[in-house]
Structures are given as C-alpha cells and as structure tokens.
Amino acid sequence: MRNAALSVAVFMIPAALFADPLPSWGTSASKDRIIEFVEAVTDPNGVDYVTPAERVAVFDNDGTLWAEQPVYFQLTFALDRLAELAEADPSILTTPTLEAAAKGDLQAVAEGGHDALIEVLNTTHSGASVEEFQSTVAEWLDTARHPDTGLTYDQMTYQPMVELLRYLRDEGFSTYIVSGGGLHFMRVFAEDAYGIPPEQVLGTYADTTYETANGSPVITKAPGIAFIDDKEGKPVNIERTIGRRPILAVGNSDGDFAMLEWTTAGDGPRLGVLIHHTDAEREWAYDRESPIGKLVDGLDKGPGLGWVIVDMANDWNRIYTGGE
DSSP: OOHHHHHHHOOOOOOGGSSOOOOBBBBBBHHHHHHHHHHHHHOOTTTTTTOOOGEEEEEEOTTBOOOOOOSHHHHHHHHHHHHHHHHHHGGGOSSSSHHHHHHHHHHHHHHTTHHHHHHHHHHHHSSHHHHHHHHHHHHHHHHHOOOOTBBBGOOOHHHHHHHHHHHHHTTTOOEEEEEEEEEHHTTTTHHHHSSSGGGEEEEEEEHHHHEEETTEEEEEEEEEEEEOSSHHHHHHHHHTEEEEEEEESSSSGGGHHHHHHHHHHHSOOEEEEEOOOBOTSSOBBBTTTOSSOOOSSSHHHGGTTTOOOEEHHHHHHBBBBEEE
C-alpha cells in the first residue's frame, strides 16, 4: 500500500520539476558544477543560501552569448553601414582608411590600429539620434547574413547559454550583459535574444548630446568613446552601474579575466565560468593565438581559482539557436 501511495504521489508531481534545465548541455562536469552551484545558493535551508537580491550574474556577449568570428559582429555592421553611406554620399570617404573600410578591407583597418577603428566607428555610429541608430541596427540584423554560416547574426546566439540565462532567472537571479560591445548596439537585440532588458545591458559607450530639434528633445550619438567596457573596465562598470558584486560571472577571453577575478574573490559562494572555443567542426577553435577572443590567463590561472572551463566541443550538444 505504501509503495502504491508513493507511486501516486510521484506521478502527481509536475513533470517540469524533473525537466533538465540545460537540455543542450551534454552530461559533463561543467554542467554539474553549474547546477550544483545554483542549487546551493537557492536552497533556503542550505549553508550557502544567497538571497535573491544578491543573486547577480554577469555575462560577456561576444564569444560568450553569441559568436565572434571571423570579426566582431559590430565591426561587420560598421563596415556594411559605411559601404551603404558611401554609396549614397562618396564624399564621406575622406581618408584612405575609410576608403579601404568601405571596400571591406579588414586588413587595412587592422593595420591602422585603434585610430583606424575609431575613425570607422565615428563615421558609422555618430551623428544620428539613439533611436535612428538603433533602427538601423535592427534593419541590419533582419537582413545581414554571416559569410560562413549563412545565418542572421542574431541566430548565432548560443542555445546552451540562452538556456543558462533562463535557468538562472527561473531561480531568482538577475542577469546582466557586461561586454566590450557597444551599449546602444547590444540593446537592440538583447531582450529578444536573451531575455535581458536594455537597463541590464552594460557596454562600451560613446559621448552623447541632448538637444531640441524641431521642438522635440533628442539624444544624439557624438564622435568619440566615453568609456570602454573591457578588461579592468568591466568590474569598474559593474560596481558603478549595478552596485553589487556578482556571485556568478561568465566570459570567454582574457578581456573577461578581471570580471571573473573580481566576482570570485568576494565572500561566500561564487562561481566563474569560461567558455573555451574548442569546436572547429560546428563553430571555431581558438584561444591563445587568436587576435579575437584571446584566452591565455583564463586557461592558465582559471582552474586554480576554481573556475569552470566549458569545453564547447564536448560539453554542448548544440551550438546556435538558429539553423539546427
């Protein structure tokens, strides 16, 4: 009788309670560590319980939540935008750098270094209101295709990471993007792609101005970079903007090292996670020698700091949200 009653009781428990919160993650130590951490900090009877207000999780974007090869997607947008603007008005190509960039010559832009990149960004990202700029980004995301996958860029978000974000929010976490990417660029797609609202997106931002045009107030994107949200800038921006030290940080490159280091150095239960790009067949394999997403310190020091190193090839059953 007792066994029968137990069977009925189990049958009556909602199936969702038995569901795998991370179905696109394969069976692995990485997945186990993440789930064990979440269960520990959300168990009100456990010694590692963390109140919902303190459950802050921060994520890099490029290479962590979506792909970043062969170049950062925002740079691809800038080159496409420059070509479009130049077709309408060739006079904007006032330097050899802009002429080369309008032709898609990435090597020339790379050889010009920081100054060349800023020149391209100033030409393509400034002079418009924030709303006008974001409308242009939205149109590009709807139509542009990645040269290797043929997917739209927002289809190249990582399904396992979308699941992780959802799982964390279901467990009372607040999830933030903290990325070197442009603030106004990422806010266009972050909510639809990841469920992260604009006010929880931290990124690099340019100068802006407030003015009244035709009787209406407008915030306009101005030339110049006001703040770069990368490396040591990430924890600085988190402290300034969020006001709480996260208990979970996820990145993929040495640009994220300081963010993970600061997160995991705090008191109480904490976890750092690095996404290691090891899957040359379904995505790209790169780390130490890559000019984009370079990962050296994270691989060398992360394990000793207790960080989880996710092996993309072995730990993920699926890569992209689109195309599969």
